[in-house]
Each structure stands twice: as C-alpha cells, then as structure tokens.
Amino acid sequence: MAVLTPKQREIADRERLILDVGRRLLIDHGLPGLSMDRIAEAIDYSKGTVYQHFSSKEDVVAALFIETLAKRTAMFQRAAAFRGTTRERVTAIGVADRLFVTQHPDHFRIENLADLDAVFAKTPVERQESRNRIKRSMMEALDAIVADAVTAGDLSLPEDVPYCQVMYGLWTLSVGHHTLESSRDNTESMALRPGWYPLWNNYLALLDGYGWAPLSQDWDYVASRDKIVAEVFPEFDRHAADFED
Amino acid sequence: MAVLTPKQREIADRERLILDVGRRLLIDHGLPGLSMDRIAEAIDYSKGTVYQHFSSKEDVVAALFIETLAKRTAMFQRAAAFRGTTRERVTAIGVADRLFVTQHPDHFRIENLADLDAVFAKTPVERQESRNRIKRSMMEALDAIVADAVTAGDLSLPEDVPYCQVMYGLWTLSVGHHTLESSRDNTESMALRPGWYPLWNNYLALLDGYGWAPLSQDWDYVASRDKIVAEVFPEFDRHAADFED
DNA sequence: GATTTTTTTGACGAAGTGTCAATAATCTGG
DNA sequence: CCAGATTATTGACACTTCGTCAAAAAAATC
Numbered sequence: 001m002a003v004l005t006p007k008q009r010e011i012a013d014r015e016r017l018i019l020d021v022g023r024r025l026l027i028d029h030g031l032p033g034l035s036m037d038r039i040a041e042a043i044d045y046s047k048g049t050v051y052q053h054f055s056s057k058e059d060v061v062a063a064l065f066i067e068t069l070a071k072r073t074a075m076f077q078r079a080a081a082f083r084g085t086t087r088e089r090v091t092a093i094g095v096a097d098r099l100f101v102t103q104h105p106d107h108f109r110i111e112n113l114a115d116l117d118a119v120f121a122k123t124p125v126e127r128q129e130s131r132n133r134i135k136r137s138m139m140e141a142l143d144a145i146v147a148d149a150v151t152a153g154d155l156s157l158p159e160d161v162p163y164c165q166v167m168y169g170l171w172t173l174s175v176g177h178h179t180l181e182s183s184r185d186n187t188e189s190m191a192l193r194p195g196w197y198p199l200w201n202n203y204l205a206l207l208d209g210y211g212w213a214p215l216s217q218d219w220d221y222v223a224s225r226d227k228i229v230a231e232v233f234p235e236f237d238r239h240a241a242d243f244e245d
Numbered sequence: 246m247a248v249l250t251p252k253q254r255e256i257a258d259r260e261r262l263i264l265d266v267g268r269r270l271l272i273d274h275g276l277p278g279l280s281m282d283r284i285a286e287a288i289d290y291s292k293g294t295v296y297q298h299f300s301s302k303e304d305v306v307a308a309l310f311i312e313t314l315a316k317r318t319a320m321f322q323r324a325a326a327f328r329g330t331t332r333e334r335v336t337a338i339g340v341a342d343r344l345f346v347t348q349h350p351d352h353f354r355i356e357n358l359a360d361l362d363a364v365f366a367k368t369p370v371e372r373q374e375s376r377n378r379i380k381r382s383m384m385e386a387l388d389a390i391v392a393d394a395v396t397a398g399d400l401s402l403p404e405d406v407p408y409c410q411v412m413y414g415l416w417t418l419s420v421g422h423h424t425l426e427s428s429r430d431n432t433e434s435m436a437l438r439p440g441w442y443p444l445w446n447n448y449l450a451l452l453d454g455y456g457w458a459p460l461s462q463d464w465d466y467v468a469s470r471d472k473i474v475a476e477v478f479p480e481f482d483r484h485a486a487d488f489e490d
Numbered sequence: 491g492a493t494t495t496t497t498t499t500g501a502c503g504a505a506g507t508g509t510c511a512a513t514a515a516t517c518t519g520g
Numbered sequence: 521c522c523a524g525a526t527t528a529t530t531g532a533c534a535c536t537t538c539g540t541c542a543a544a545a546a547a548a549t550c
Binding site for chain 1 (some may be wrong): 528530531
C-alpha cells in the first residue's frame with residue numbers, strides 16, 4: 001500500500017485542497033463565511049464530493065483546528081526541552097505561546113474561532129479523540145516541567161496542589177488574555193498597553209507567587225527570553241520585536 | 246409621559262417576553278437553537294413583529310448579554326465596597342465572581358455564548374455602546390481597589406505597571422478558567438480537581454506575586470471569604486458549599 | 491366617524507444545510 | 521480489451537433560517 005493509485009492520490013490532494021480553501025475562507029470571512037457551497041465552488045467539485053471528505057461544515061473547521069493544535073503542541077514541546085533552569089523552561093513555554101500567536105496569526109485566529117463546543121459537538125468521534133489526544137500530549141509536556149521543578153527543589157507545592165495547577169494558571173492567563181484581546185473594545189476600555197506586556201508581567205507574578213525559583217527579582221528573565229528565542233526558535237530570531245510592545 | 250398608553254404597555258411587555266423566551270431558547274438549545282422564527286412562534290406574534298424590537302437574532306442575544314453584564318457589574322460593585330483591607334476587597338471580587346457563576350448559571354452561560362465579536366458585530370451601535378459603558382463602569386470599580394491599595398501602601402507597583410494590569414491578571418485568570426471549564430474535555434484531560442479551587446489558588450498566587458499585602462501566608466483568606474459572603478452577599482450565605490469543591 | 495399614523499402580518503428571495511437517486515468513472519478478472 | 525461490479529460524483533431536492541416589504545389591520549387623532 002506504499003504507492004497510491006492515481007485516484008487515491010487525487011482524493012488525498014483534494015482533501016488538502018479543501019482544507020487550504022477552507023482555511024482561507026475561515027480567516028477572511030469568519031465562521032459564517034465558510035460554507036460547503038463556497039468550498040465546492042472554489043475547488044471545482046460538487047458539494048456532494050466535499051461531503052465525502054467531511055461530514056459537515058463543522059468537521060472542516062475541526063480538522064483545521066486540529067492542524068493548528070498540532071502546530072502549537074510541537075512548538076511547546078520544543079520549548080519544554082530548553083536547557084536551563086526549570087523556571088526558564090516554563091518561561092520558554094510563554095515565549096513559544098507568544099511566537100505562535102505572532103508568527104502564525106492564521107492558526108491563532110483559527111484557535112479562537114474553532115475551539116468551541118458548538119463546533120466539535122457536530123463532529124465525528126474520531127475527530128474529537130484526535131483533538132483530545134493532542135491536547136493531552138501537550139499537557140504532559142507541560143506537567144513534566146512542573147514535576148522537574150519540584151524534584152529539583154525550585155518549587156515546593158502544598159500537598160493538596162497538583163502539579164498541573166501551576167501550568168493551568170499560566171494557561172488560563174494566556175487563554176483569558178487572548179480571549180479578551182480578540183475583542184477590541186475590551187482592551188480599549190482599559191488603559192492597558194496592548195500586546196504582550198500585561199501577559200508577560202502576569203506570568204512573572206503568578207510564578208513568583210508560587211515561589212518558583214529563581215524569582216523574577218533574582219534573575220533577568222528578559223535575557224532568558226532572548227536566549228530562548230535564539231536557541232529554541234532560531235528561525236524567528238529576527239522578530240524579537242514581537243516582545244517589544 | 247409618565248403613564249403609558251395600553252399599546253405602549255403591550256409593546257414593553259412584549260419586549261420583556263421576547264427576551265425571556267430568547268433566554269430560555271439560548272440556554273436550552275444554544276446559539277443555533279435561538280431563531281427568530283422560534284421566538285415568533287413561542288410568543289404568538291409574527292416574525293416581522295419580533296424584528297420590530299430587535300434588528301437581528303444577534304441583537305436579541307446582545308440584549309440578553311447586556312442584562313447579564315449589568316447583573317455581574319452590580320455584584321462586583323457591592324463586593325468592591327466591602328469594608329476590610331484592600332486585599333480583602335479584591336478577594337471579594339473573586340468571591341462575587343464565583344457566586345455569580347454558581348448562583349446565576351443561566352446568566353453565566355449567556356456570557357460564554359454571547360460575548361463574541363461575531364454577535365456584537367451585527368448589532369446596532371447603541372447596543373455596543375451600552376455594553377462598553379457597563380464594562381467601563383465595572384473596570385472603574387476594580388481599578389479603584391488597586392488605586393486604594395497603592396495609596397494605602399499595601400501594594401507597590403513598578404513605575405511602568407498601570408493599576409489595571411493587576412485586575413487584568415485576575416480577570417484573565419477568571420475568563421480563561423471559565424472558558425476552559427466550559428468545554429468538558431479540557432479539564433477532563435487534566436488531572437485537575439474541577440470547580441473553584443484551581444482558580445482560587447491562582448488568585449492567591451497572582452496577588453502574592455504582585456506582593457499585595459497581607460500575603461496569603463500572613464492572613465487567613467478562607468476566613469475572609471466567609472466573612473465577605475456573610476456581609477456582602479447574605480442572600481447566598483447558605484450556599485457556602487459553592488466554594489468547597 | 492373619517493383620516494392619518496402606527497403596527498402587524500406572512501409571503502418572499504436569498505442563502506445555507508445535508509441527502510440521495512441517478513450518472514459517470516474506475517477497477518477487476520477472464 | 522471488455523463486461524460487470526464497485527466506487528465516486530453530481531446536482532436537484534427538501535428543509536431551515538434570515539431579513540424585507542407591500543398590503544392589511546389596528547390605533548390614534550381631529
């Protein structure tokens with residue numbers, strides 16, 4: 001089965017094509033702008049054929065979301081492998097998050113549009129399982145950092161606090177930040193400088209609050225941040241400006 | 246103009262009726278389950294009449310959201326007026342947030358469904374301004390607490406950190422938490438105890454991280470929490486169990 | 491009670507969803 | 521290479537929803 005028949009090739013290519021067209025429609029015209037009719041028209045096949053690939057419009061969106069999630073997870077895994085203190089490694093996750101948002105804005109946009117129950121509820125179980133599998137592998141990479149921090153003595157948590165709670169805090173900070181930022185008037189109504197600073201500062205405060213050593217007062221995390229970009233994400237090095245505003 | 250003609254009365258009553266029916270549909274069947282046809286059928290008027298009240302389906306949803314937002318804001322304002330240390334007052338906001346979520350689940354559900362750009366984008370400007378006005382008054386109540394903390398010497402922020410950043414951190418924690426919690430499988434995929442504890446602990450850590458005195462190690466905030474409920478939200482006193490899981 | 495203004499109605503056009511019988515293309519074994 | 525079996529493709533169809541608008545009904549006004 002190593003080699004595909006021409007027909008199988010065509011089908012595989014078409015699946016890619018549908019996703020690419022779908023992504024464009026989703027980015028350019030939002031969720032309501034993505035319709036099966038439009039996809040069919042754009043790829044010059046009939047609607048029925050599109051339904052052969054995806055069971056519903058939501059299924060297309062979910063498939064796009066999964067691609068996005070895989071990309072984010074890959075970046076997080078690279079970040080988690082940074083060689084440095086455990087707190088630098090968790091900082092690397094924050095950096096990866098920021099780079100993901102700024103360097104793959106299309107993917108990031110899709111995360112906001114597609115990670116909704118309304119979408120996945122109309123999707124075949126395999127798709128849902130696929131999503132859960134990737135999310136789980138992401139969480140594992142993150143929890144491992146906390147576990148390492150505890151064994152290294154950089155962090156000591158009360159008995160009743162599970163490892164994942166710390167990462168969960170960072171995650172909620174990020175999700176909340178991007179949710180609020182995505183609707184313009186929210187940040188507008190606050191006298192807050194837009195961009196990355198508020199989130200970065202809240203990361204620092206939360207980790208300091210948990211007592212994750214070395215504390216921000218004892219270490220130059222801006223320097224760490226630059227080092228992380230240079231070592232882990234050299235392809236984005238030139239874009240250090242992403243952190244400036 | 247103090248007294249309404251019967252006709253005006255009827256129209257006002259009907260507006261209420263539309264919102265009530267709309268809320269039920271939204272809660273029970275989600276965003277797609279709310280349709281103008283269904284509303285019209287449920288209230289025994291024609292669709293055209295519904296459109297006399299609201300310019301679109303999204304307009305109905307937005308109106309519902311504004312009612313919800315007003316309710317939350319009122320609770321926050323009560324909480325902010327708690328007589329205690331500044332840090333207790335910010336804790337009171339967290340308590341109010343929790344009580345809002347648990348005691349008004351319908352409203353909370355609506356926040357998640359309706360505070361989307363996709364909704365407000367299709368809404369007349371007055372509605373948008375209305376939302377922004379309420380949000381702003383909410384933020385003012387919150388920022389005032391931080392300002393008081395700084396003048397009281399409970400908190401000292403670096404020059405370049407605006408007051409609102411601290412509240413913004415708490416807000417993003419809450420938004421992120423509820424966003425993640427609203428999709429079952431997210432929390433499921435983490436070994437995290439569900440409910441209020443992770444959020445509460447992250448509140449503590451974030452505020453400790455900012456050095457907002459008295460720090461959690463020097464003060465019994467669980468006791469404060471009970472006091473806040475008893476004094477500010479006596480109507481919910483019996484439901485202290487909301488904080489237990 | 492006649493006239494003007496306001497309100498209500500439901501049929502309508504446009505768009506979108508997902509289905510399915512009919513048609514076309516492809517594969518398969520002799 | 522071809523007949524027959526299998527698989528893929530098509531687009532018309534039934535359905536739903538949105539938002540509009542001319543015509544009808546009701547209310548207000550004089």
